[in-house]
Amino acid sequence: MTPDSYTASIPNWVPRERGLASSMRTLRQALSVARKDLAIEFRTKESLNAAGAFAIVILLLFSFAFDPAADATREIGGGLLWLVFAFAGALVFNRGFARELPNECLDALLSSPLSAASLLLGKAMASFVLLLGVELVSMIVFGIFYDMRWWAHPAELAAVFVLATWGIAALGAVFGALTVNLRLRELMLPVIIYPLLIPLLIAAIELTNALFGTQPLTPDQLLWGRVLVVFDIVFTALAFGLAETILVN
């Protein structure tokens, strides 16, 4: 039974949740899914270890491509980091829905009273937390390997990381769901997701590079903050709107 047919089977005399109550219910369900995914991940550590190790290896490889001591490397540090996060993110998103495939767990989740939107939101939340963890580790490694001082604007940098990571996680959850049953799933996800992430990556790279310096952000640079916010709102809304289409047959 799909969530739609489940809702349709509730008799008319049962009061339906509307507005805030419905949103809170979706949020509670999403938090349950995120908690479940994070509990599985912290027990098995399969995505976290793979993504963390992958991020560090890529950071190491960059040191052969560029001179790690050069000032120019510091200027493109934001670009290096966000490429690493985007690559590491693909590993996390690939596992997000794929872990529900054995034993028909995805069908079981979709047959439960859980709405498709809350399932997608929960998956995005779990990926968001995991990716933030990978980013934190990478930032520490990056600071040591490349002698980067990235704590000049900690609050602004944290805001950029949260906004950009949410955008990547939301899109990653959508396309993780969309590609979960495909042949060549691992290949298709990056092919689809990276071109779509370009506006977000440009904004994140521009802001991160600016925040690695000691100067405050200029109005032109603040424009990129708006790009991040617009990207997050638009794609989170689209993900909610198309969740049933993507997940429920």
Place this chain on the structure above:
Amino acid sequence: MREKVVLALAVAAAGLLAYNLYQIFMVLPDEAAQGAIYRIIFFHVPAAITGMIGYFVALTLSILYLSSGNLRFDSLAASVVEVSVVFSVVNIVTGSIWARIIWGIWWTWDYRLTSALVCVLIFSAYLMMRRAIEEPTQRARLSAALCIFGCVDVVLVWKSIEWFRTQHPGPVLSIRTGGGRIDPAMEHMIYLNLLAILLLATALVLVRTRQEQTAREIDSLRRLAHAA
């Protein structure tokens, strides 16, 4: 009936293209600053506009598929995207040839070039994903979702890369500039060639839609035969 429409469109497109080619190469003079190579604009700009129109037609068709469940909209959307990607590639290739002559380089990371490339990549991913899904309704549903995400992203890509870097020549058509950037005879020829290319694109879309529908019918017959 459909074959006759396709034939009529193809003949009209061929006739108009032949007339346009004669006008472009034999009647219009060389441009003062660029010489003969400027003529590439008569294919470059209409191909770009045809590609863009196609993506947003595909968006409309994808929404129509999701609201109606009619697989004809899906076949049409897939055909439109395929033809649009071809015209976007024509746009990029003609632009590169022009850039090699005028700028001395094949490529620069200007916002219009980069955005055009990103559009091709997004919709190539759409076409690749379609090939990776066997079941027709699942393919239609997921493709429609990807098309909606892709079209929304194209707008964001275009705006963000525009802020990021700009080197490409500014708009020349008078609907964008208010006039004065291009000779009216040359602008007229761009519109005439746009019409020819749109006719050609429509004929190609109809041929591809027919192929898509036939492929789906063969697939369902194959499934029926396996089930029996």
